Amino acid sequence: MNKDLFIKELEKIGIExxxxxxxxxxxxxKFLIEYNSHTNLTAIKEPEDIYLKHFYDSLVIARYxxxxxxxxxxxxxxxxxxxxxxxxxxxxxxxxxxxxxxKKIKFLIELASKLGIENIxxxxxxxxxxxxKKREEYxxxxxxxxxxxxxxxxxxxxxxxxxxxxxPLKGQNKEEIIEAEDAIEILGGILENEYxxxxxxxxxxxxxxxxxxxxxxxxxYPRQYGKIVKNPLKKTSK
Ligand code: SAH
Numbered sequence: 001m002n003k004d005l006f007i008k009e010l011e012k013i014g015i016e017x018x019x020x021x022x023x024x025x026x027x028x029x030k031f032l033i034e035y036n037s038h039t040n041l042t043a044i045k046e047p048e049d050i051y052l053k054h055f056y057d058s059l060v061i062a063r064y065x066x067x068x069x070x071x072x073x074x075x076x077x078x079x080x081x082x083x084x085x086x087x088x089x090x091x092x093x094x095x096x097x098x099x100x101x102x103k104k105i106k107f108l109i110e111l112a113s114k115l116g117i118e119n120i121x122x123x124x125x126x127x128x129x130x131x132x133k134k135r136e137e138y139x140x141x142x143x144x145x146x147x148x149x150x151x152x153x154x155x156x157x158x159x160x161x162x163x164x165x166x167x168p169l170k171g172q173n174k175e176e177i178i179e180a181e182d183a184i185e186i187l188g189g190i191l192e193n194e195y196x197x198x199x200x201x202x203x204x205x206x207x208x209x210x211x212x213x214x215x216x217x218x219x220x221y222p223r224q225y226g227k228i229v230k231n232p233l234k235k236t237s238k
Pocket of ligand 1: 075076077078079080081082098099100101104125126127128143144145146155225
């Protein structure tokens with residue numbers, strides 16, 4: 001997807017990028033490619049793939065949720081997807097980017113400065129540990145390509161305030177959603193919507209899952225990562 005097609009496809013989902021935003025994306029692209037040449041940040045390396053699989057894919061969420069000034073957390077943001085892209089297009093969100101990998105955090109801090117973005121929080125840490133300082137603080141928690149939905153729900157839903165939303169970006173996998181139903185309920189969530197879409201050009205299938213937080217997450221969650229993975233939350237398990 002070249003830049004012209006990127007702009008056209010965004011228009012179809014109701015987003016008209018300003019010249020400042022397009023310039024910021026160019027700066028992002030250049031810095032990502034340059035940094036990736038010496039430090040591994042992403043397997044996606046070609047500009048056309050970056051426009052499609054990183055920039056465009058990060059923005060589709062805006063078709064289903066109107067961002068204003070909410071408090072937003074992106075868990076396992078890597079080199080900033082989808083969080084940093086949302087911040088470029090919706091500068092009024094109060095954004096926290098979280099990743100456990102220090103080299104990605106270093107990249108993000110430099111990137112934010114290059115983009116002229118100051119009001120952003122960039123944290124190096126694991127979701128299971130950071131939760132102690134941030135429990136039920138966020139209006140929106142999002143995450144892409146971090147883990148299966150059951151694990152991800154335990155890592156993410158405890159950060160969402162009641163009335164807020166956990167909106168993960170996933171591939172299309174109905175089984176995965178069904179499997180996560182118990183975990184979502186135990187953690188105080190309710191599955192509100194699933195939006196299926198195809199990426200333009202390569203047509204790979206994606207789902208945006210919208211989970212509303214209706215009850216507090218019990219304070220024993222999230223557990224340590226090993227336990228989350230070994231003993232996925234099920235209504236019959238303790
Ligand atoms: N969201 C980005 C990166 C996905 S790779 C994208 O879609 O391109 C997954 C990232 O999650 C990695 O950078 C890894 O360091 C981070 N991660 C994995 N488990 C985590 C945890 N428990 N807490 C915080 N970050 C985590």
